[in-house]
Amino acid sequence: xxxxxxxxxxxxxxxxxxxxxxxxxxxxxxxxxxxxxxxxxxxxxxxxxxxxxxxxxxxxxxxxxxxxxxxxxxxxxxxxxxxxxxxxxxxxxxxxxxxxxxxxxxxxxxxxxxxx
Amino acid sequence: xxxxxxxxxxxxxxxxxxxxxxxxxxxxxxxxxxxxxxxxxxxxxxxxxxxxxxxxxxxxxxxxxxxxxxxxxxxxxxxxxxxxxxxxxxxxxxxxxxxxxxxxxxxxxxxx
Numbered sequence: 001x002x003x004x005x006x007x008x009x010x011x012x013x014x015x016x017x018x019x020x021x022x023x024x025x026x027x028x029x030x031x032x033x034x035x036x037x038x039x040x041x042x043x044x045x046x047x048x049x050x051x052x053x054x055x056x057x058x059x060x061x062x063x064x065x066x067x068x069x070x071x072x073x074x075x076x077x078x079x080x081x082x083x084x085x086x087x088x089x090x091x092x093x094x095x096x097x098x099x100x101x102x103x104x105x106x107x108x109x110x111x112x113x114x115x116x
Numbered sequence: 117x118x119x120x121x122x123x124x125x126x127x128x129x130x131x132x133x134x135x136x137x138x139x140x141x142x143x144x145x146x147x148x149x150x151x152x153x154x155x156x157x158x159x160x161x162x163x164x165x166x167x168x169x170x171x172x173x174x175x176x177x178x179x180x181x182x183x184x185x186x187x188x189x190x191x192x193x194x195x196x197x198x199x200x201x202x203x204x205x206x207x208x209x210x211x212x213x214x215x216x217x218x219x220x221x222x223x224x225x226x227x228x
Binding site: 040048 | 146147149158159160161164204209216217219221
């Protein structure tokens with residue numbers, strides 16, 4: 001296993017367009033997390049899944065954002081009607097779930113979104 | 117509330133020790149983590165400590181945890197130029213979610 005992968009690595013889009021990002025976690029990891037990181041800041045939690053169930057969504061996640069993990073493996077994050085404020089690095093991480101309780105999260109390289 | 121704070125910048129000379137500090141607020145955090153981020157890259161997990169431990173050592177890295185003061189530090193011995201990066205501390209929110217709350221990162225500059 002080569003770790004967490006994310007596609008695309010970079011996305012430039014015009015304001016108002018929809019974008020979708022994909023994350024493939026480490027294969028035996030049943031938890032998958034999405035974070036957003038803006039310049040000069042630490043990552044901010046957006047949402048997470050255990051298997052295919054979405055267990056928590058941040059208040060940061062407006063109605064324009066939706067995430068899915070339909071078969072408990074890869075996940076997609078879609079942003080509808082993008083705004084310039086959505087420009088950021090979108091990071092995906094995966095981990096094991098309890099009873100493995102150290103929650104070590106392994107991050108992918110991220111997708112950098114630029115909204116023009 | 118949830119808040120993790122770090123100093124923004126640290127500069128050291130190659131071969132010296134670096135100490136990066138962090139304070140957190142969630143007393144129910146089960147684990148605390150240190151991540152490293154190099155320019156344009158994702159986050160690399162360096163080490164973590166369970167909240168009932170005071171210290172953890174892993175090769176050149178030493179983590180100290182003062183739970184009473186909610187203070188976490190990362191010491192890097194014999195700092196090398198390849199250690200130049202941004203270092204983030206993070207806490208788990210509560211005891212079950214695994215959701216991480218990150219500080220804003222400390223930029224470590226290592227001068228030759």
